[in-house]
Amino acid sequence: MFDVIIAGAGVIGGMVARELSRYNLKVCLLEKENDVALGSSKANSGIIHGGFDPEPDTLKAKLNAKGVDLLYAAAKELNVPYENNGSMVLAFGEEEEPKIEELYNRGIKNGIKDMSIISGDEARNLEPMISKEVTKALLVPSAGIICPYSLTLAAVGNAMDNGVELIRNFEVVSIENKNNYVVKSKDGNRVEGKYFINCAGCYSHNIAEMVGDKFYDIIPRSGEYMLLDKTEGKTVSHTIFQVPTEKGKGILVTPTAHGNLLLGPTATETDSPDNKETTQEGLKYVTEFARKSVPNVNTRAVITSFCGVRSSEKSGDFIIEASKKVNNFVHVAAIDSPGLSSCVAIAKYVVDILKNIGLELEENKHFCEIRKDTLAFRKMNHEEKDRFIKQNPAYGRIICRCETVSEGEMLEALKTNPKAMDVDGVKRRTRAGMGRCQGGFCAPYVMELIAKENEIDMTQVTKKGKNSNMLIGKL
Numbered sequence: 001m002f003d004v005i006i007a008g009a010g011v012i013g014g015m016v017a018r019e020l021s022r023y024n025l026k027v028c029l030l031e032k033e034n035d036v037a038l039g040s041s042k043a044n045s046g047i048i049h050g051g052f053d054p055e056p057d058t059l060k061a062k063l064n065a066k067g068v069d070l071l072y073a074a075a076k077e078l079n080v081p082y083e084n085n086g087s088m089v090l091a092f093g094e095e096e097e098p099k100i101e102e103l104y105n106r107g108i109k110n111g112i113k114d115m116s117i118i119s120g121d122e123a124r125n126l127e128p129m130i131s132k133e134v135t136k137a138l139l140v141p142s143a144g145i146i147c148p149y150s151l152t153l154a155a156v157g158n159a160m161d162n163g164v165e166l167i168r169n170f171e172v173v174s175i176e177n178k179n180n181y182v183v184k185s186k187d188g189n190r191v192e193g194k195y196f197i198n199c200a201g202c203y204s205h206n207i208a209e210m211v212g213d214k215f216y217d218i219i220p221r222s223g224e225y226m227l228l229d230k231t232e233g234k235t236v237s238h239t240i241f242q243v244p245t246e247k248g249k250g251i252l253v254t255p256t257a258h259g260n261l262l263l264g265p266t267a268t269e270t271d272s273p274d275n276k277e278t279t280q281e282g283l284k285y286v287t288e289f290a291r292k293s294v295p296n297v298n299t300r301a302v303i304t305s306f307c308g309v310r311s312s313e314k315s316g317d318f319i320i321e322a323s324k325k326v327n328n329f330v331h332v333a334a335i336d337s338p339g340l341s342s343c344v345a346i347a348k349y350v351v352d353i354l355k356n357i358g359l360e361l362e363e364n365k366h367f368c369e370i371r372k373d374t375l376a377f378r379k380m381n382h383e384e385k386d387r388f389i390k391q392n393p394a395y396g397r398i399i400c401r402c403e404t405v406s407e408g409e410m411l412e413a414l415k416t417n418p419k420a421m422d423v424d425g426v427k428r429r430t431r432a433g434m435g436r437c438q439g440g441f442c443a444p445y446v447m448e449l450i451a452k453e454n455e456i457d458m459t460q461v462t463k464k465g466k467n468s469n470m471l472i473g474k475l
């Protein structure tokens with residue numbers, strides 16, 4: 001019997017699990033996929049938003065404003081790649097300038113510090129590549145960039161190191177609410193717990209329906225991106241936005257926490273959260289609007305395109321509250337942007353709700369907030385590299401040449417909480433396959449390591465769990 005069951009191992013479920021591991025509780029985290037961070041938390045802009053954009057007095061405004069510093073602190077503790085690079089919102093001409101003032105005033109109401117409105121020339125001094133047409137800009141120094149899936153992996157890993165149980169491939173299909181919650185998976189497995197937290201992202205309304213408390217409908221909205229080679233990573237240093245529209249924050253141009261350049265996202269309603277296709281139309285839109293901000297952005301250096309799906313809701317705000325219909329059930333739904341920026345603040349808010357509805361919280365004296373650095377070989381100096389190779393020769397074998405990832409790091413990814421189970425899992429943990437060749441060279445070696453480490457046949461190795469086997473047999 002668990003004290004708390006959390007459904008959904010995205011950045012929100014992961015952070016809630018980590019916060020709960022500060023207490024003496026038996027907690028499990030259920031995830032329908034073969035790994036964590038496969039929903040919205042995998043494919044997004046990775047921006048730590050400054051907090052000027054949400055409507056004042058909404059949950060989004062409060063938790064974004066509070067969440068930024070909390071997220072920087074957590075990223076440090078968890079050894080997640082991030083940078084406080086600041087952001088800029090550009091106005092093109094007199095028509096858009098009042099919007100900059102409006103965003104500034106909204107930011108002041110939301111309690112955001114150190115923002116300033118600068119002229120087009122001042123903006124170009126800071127960012128020489130931006131358009132000559134820019135007439136004004138809002139400068140927000142507190143904004144940043146972070147790797148969203150590394151953050152989720154680290155939050156879940158740290159929660160597991162502190163006692164949380166992660167159960168993968170557990171798709172919640174029914175929830176019986178008697179004295180406790182009896183939760184069943186599609187494959188007929190079951191877990192039982194006293195409290196239930198719904199962090200199922202785009203599927204949270206389905207979970208709400210299972211307990212007879214569906215008062216919201218999630219509207220999936222897709223966002224398409226283009227990722228450019230690291231050669232372009234220094235095109236801009238700030239995250240560059242255009243003034244937002246009804247559809248969202250517009251097309252941004254930003255360096256990523258790993259040193260690439262990211263363009264996007266679009267904002268289009270989609271039929272299914274599983275539809276992660278990129279389209280010619282979408283990428284054309286991304287290119288056109290990225291060029292509006294940075295006319296010479298080198299879109300020929302694109303190494304991949306991808307799509308993420310937001311879980312939006314008509315109210316426009318996050319839904320984070322205890323159920324009014326069933327006991328001991330908390331909805332954490334409609335967490336679209338700025339959910340990543342707010343994730344630690346959201347997790348703390350959820351713990352407060354649980355406390356208010358009767359969960360007893362006794363401090364876990366063994367809780368350790370630090371997650372060991374995953375030790376990227378490419379970042380080590382020559383002495384460190386020598387020392388590592390002497391201790392473990394696997395660090396001397398470079399498997400992914402584009403991103404300089406050694407076998408040692410891959411073996412570590414197959415052993416560290418939450419362990420990589422498939423080829424994409426190794427990719428997200430080590431960056432093997434994220435470079436220019438996108439895994440063309442290293443994938444067979446990664447498959448060999450997974451097979452060896454798990455004592456399985458190569459034909460059983462999958463790209464991303466379930467039926468995604470990469471080989472069908474020997475020719």
Ligand SMILES: Cc1cc2nc3c(=O)[nH]c(=O)nc-3n(C[C@H](O)[C@H](O)[C@H](O)COP(=O)(O)OP(=O)(O)OC[C@H]3O[C@@H](n4cnc5c(N)ncnc54)[C@H](O)[C@@H]3O)c2cc1C
Binds near residue numbers: 011037047171224
């Ligand atoms: C295009 C785009 C751009 C964005 N940009 C930013 C940004 O720059 N900054 C920012 O702050 N925010 C941004 N966001 C928002 C941010 O990504 C989300 O707020 C955050 O990832 C939400 O996390 P989550 O854990 O709620 O959802 P998810 O990451 O989707 O996690 C939900 C999990 O629940 C699992 N699940 C679903 N149903 C079940 C079930 N029945 N049983 C078990 N498990 C289940 C899913 O597999 C998934 O892993 C962006 C989002 C998108 C899509």
